[in-house]
Amino acid sequence: MLANLNNLRAIFLNENGLSGQIPPILFNNTPSLEAIYLYNNSLSGPIPHSIASMSMLQDLELQGNLLSGVVPQAIYNLSMLQYLSLSSNNLTGRFLNNQSFNLPMLQYLYLGDNRFTGHIPSGLASCQHLQELFLDDNFFVDVVPLWLAGLSNLNLLFLGGNNLVGSIPAALGNLTGLTMLDLSYCSLKGDMPPELGLMRKLSYLRLGANQLTGVIQASLGNLTNLSELALEQNKLSGSVPPTLGNIAALQTLYIQNNDLEGNMEFMSALSNCRNLQLINIGVNSFTGSLSHHMGNLTSRLVTFTAGYNKLMGGLPTTISNISSLQWIDLSNNLLTEPIPKSITVMKNLAWLDLSSNDISGTIPKGIGILGNLERLFLQRNKLFGSIPSSFGNLSRLEKIDLSNNQLSSVIPASLFHLDKVIELNLSYNSFDGTLHANISGLIQTYQIDLSSNFFIGSIPESIGQLKMLTYLNLSHNMFIGHIQNPLQKLTNLASLDLSFNNISGTIPMFLANFTDLTTLNLSFNRLEGQIPEGGVFTNLPLQSLIGNAGLCGGSRFGFSPCPDIPHTNNRHFLEIFLPLATIVFGSIAILLYLLIGKKVKSKAEIQNYGDPTNGIGHQIVSYRELSRATNNFNEDNMLGSGSFGKVFKGQLCGLEVAIKVLDMQSEQAKRSFDTECRVLRMARHRNLIRVLNTCSNLDFRALVLQYMPNGSLEMLLHRSESMHFGFLERLNILVDVSMAMDYLHHEHCEVILHCDLKPSNVLFDEDMTAHVADFGIARLLLGRDNSMICATMPGTVGYMAPEYGSLGKASRKSDVFSYGIMLLEVFTRRRPTDPMFGGELTLRQWVQRAFSGELVHVVDDQLLQGMATSSCCNLNDGFLAPVFEMGLLCSNDSPDQRITMSDVVVRLKKIKAEYSKWNAATQCDWHHGD
16 A cells, blocks of 8 residues: 555644554655654654655654654664654653764754653754754753854754753853743753843743852843743842843743842832733742832733742732732731732732731721632731621632631621632631531532631531532531531541530441541540441541540440440430430520620630630549549659659540649749640640640649650750651751741730740650640730740740840740750750850850851761762752751840741741752752661
8 A cells, every 4th residue: 555655755644643653664665755744643662763764854743642762863864854853752762972963954853852861962063054952851961062052043942851960051142043042940050141141032031940049140131032031949049130121022030939039129120021921939038018019010910929038018009000910929928917908909810829927907898809719818817807798709719718817707608609619718717606507509619627716506417518528627616516417428528527626426327438538536525425436437546536525435445335225224314314405505505605705795805714725625634534544643654844843644545645733832833834724725736735634623733735755856856866867857847846936926916925945845746746845934925026024934044045044034036046046956966055065155156157167067967977878968059058047047146136936937948848849859868867
């Protein structure tokens, strides 16, 4: 059939769904072929070697297939070839420096998105007619070749996505005809050469995801035809040059994930770029306010992202001038001002992220006008008031996160009719009242978190109609009633948390039949009866069931066997008990409702906690139970002791707990109990130690705390010879602690001071997550910037701020000082009370002297040993310096010079993100392995 194709000039079989291998006979019988188009099929196998016979071939397009193996050398000797495209296949092969290329007519070469290795073939230097060269997304290991500067006809050069090292050669500036340059996602270092500004025809410049340092060159302002400038994920520093405002054609600007700083003045220059559609300046260190710079930006702007900076003030009212804006991300900044009402006129807005700021005020009542809004992230702010009823008009909303605010009142029923919502998080607020009876409108929702509020009443039966639910968290509320049968329809549930409520009745057997359910927490309710078997209960930890005194069975949990009650006695019991129980619990429910309503009316009353365990959802344990749990407070069970008493390890209902018994001879200890109960009730965070129960009478007071099986940071640093932990592990611990302290300092109307932060007060759970402990001397401040003087607050020598140690003056900044000293201790493994320190030399001074010289002299030897085991790990990667710098800033003698815990969180997360990216690229971690 192919025998009579001697005069065939071209084959057009592109995009025909072809599969299988290319038959070699195709090339043997068509010597006159000039063009082959087989692109965008599913062809597999190797490229036939018979292609060598096709001396007349000018155009070969095989891209977008599944071809594999080595490219026949003959292809690189087809002297008439002008267009060669093999991109987007699985081709392999190693190019050597002496790889021959006899392609004098070649103008277009596309080898991208394959698996080629070795050097970028220098033989291409002879292809002087090359206009477009695509070698991107392969495994080439090389520098950017200097011979590229001699290809004067090049228009497009794509080398990104390879293992290119070294610097960007200044000689590339000779390619004045280049319109597109892509060197992104490599490992290039050094400064950006100013000669790039000579490429006046460039429309795309992509240098992102490298390790470039230095400043953004002002000469880039000469590239007036540039439509895309991508410099993201580097180590660029300094300010943004205002000359970028000269680039009239600029449409997209990516400079996120760098070390850029300075105020936002450059935004005024960008107002000259009337074609701008996207600006991403996130994860830098920009400061100042946006107020005077946003309103004049082009109305074509679609996306503005500036998260993870240090911006202050608020979202400017003039932002409403940008009518086309669809995406706003100002998360993780230092914004404080209320959300402006003018935002409600931005009809195109689809994504609004103002999370993790310090924004006060209410949610604008007119927010329902934003009919195109799909994502709303306002979590971790200081918003108060209620959810506006207009929320029900946001018919396109898919994700809502209002958690960790001070929102209150009831949730409007209209919110539960948003049928496109897939994630709803209202946790850690002060919502109260009952949930609306009909929440079935959330038909696509797979995640609901309403935990840590003040909801009362029963769990709505209509929740059983949310068939898509995989995650449901209603914990830490005041729900009553039984676990309703309609919940058995939620067969897709993977996680269910109903802990710390007043739920009664038995555990329904259908929970054991949920095949996807892997996480279940029913602890601290009033559940009773038989614990089901099978399913999630097979491997359920005891912590998920404790606090339910009426449960029985489940021998592995340590509960008592279920009594075998005769049917007649049981019926007689129910006939007498149920009517009485109905009256009693009905009265309690009404009383709770009245009490909660009273609390919501008065903020002052909310703060006046008469019962330290009110709202926790379980009863106070007795002295006898604690005595039995600790074997009569046997010294063998003692975990530690301090100025306020002793801490014992114990067993309650089979659960390991830490029982803190206060010294009742100390008036300060008595006050400590009340303070600690109040603080622990108020402060709920994953990195704070959690109180499980309390015991209090005239001559005995104790706290039952979450047991931390992996000891303290003090033990990990100084007493564990076998534990070797690396840079990332240490960084994770410090991030955990900083988030806990940021929560105490900045996420409550009452500022909570720790006053004794040190490694022995940082404890680890079974997953090595850090928890800040010992609030025995914590104090509450009613003002945001107040300090207090209290001579009776004992700190710890070495960790006390100077103003605290000498004057007893405690503030948030004194906690920051303690944190800074602890950070230095973590990375030097030297206590501030080490014998080497004394007289004129302190831990901070020792580090500060090394900071201006070589940090290697103060870094923990264990980290140095870890770096010595791998050639890719060295101090020049620059991760230790910013960590130590932050420790020095935190521990400055002057409180005014110390940064806030919010700043610490932002900086540490940025360091961690950069280190994780670097570590993934190098597959190298700073640790000493086992």
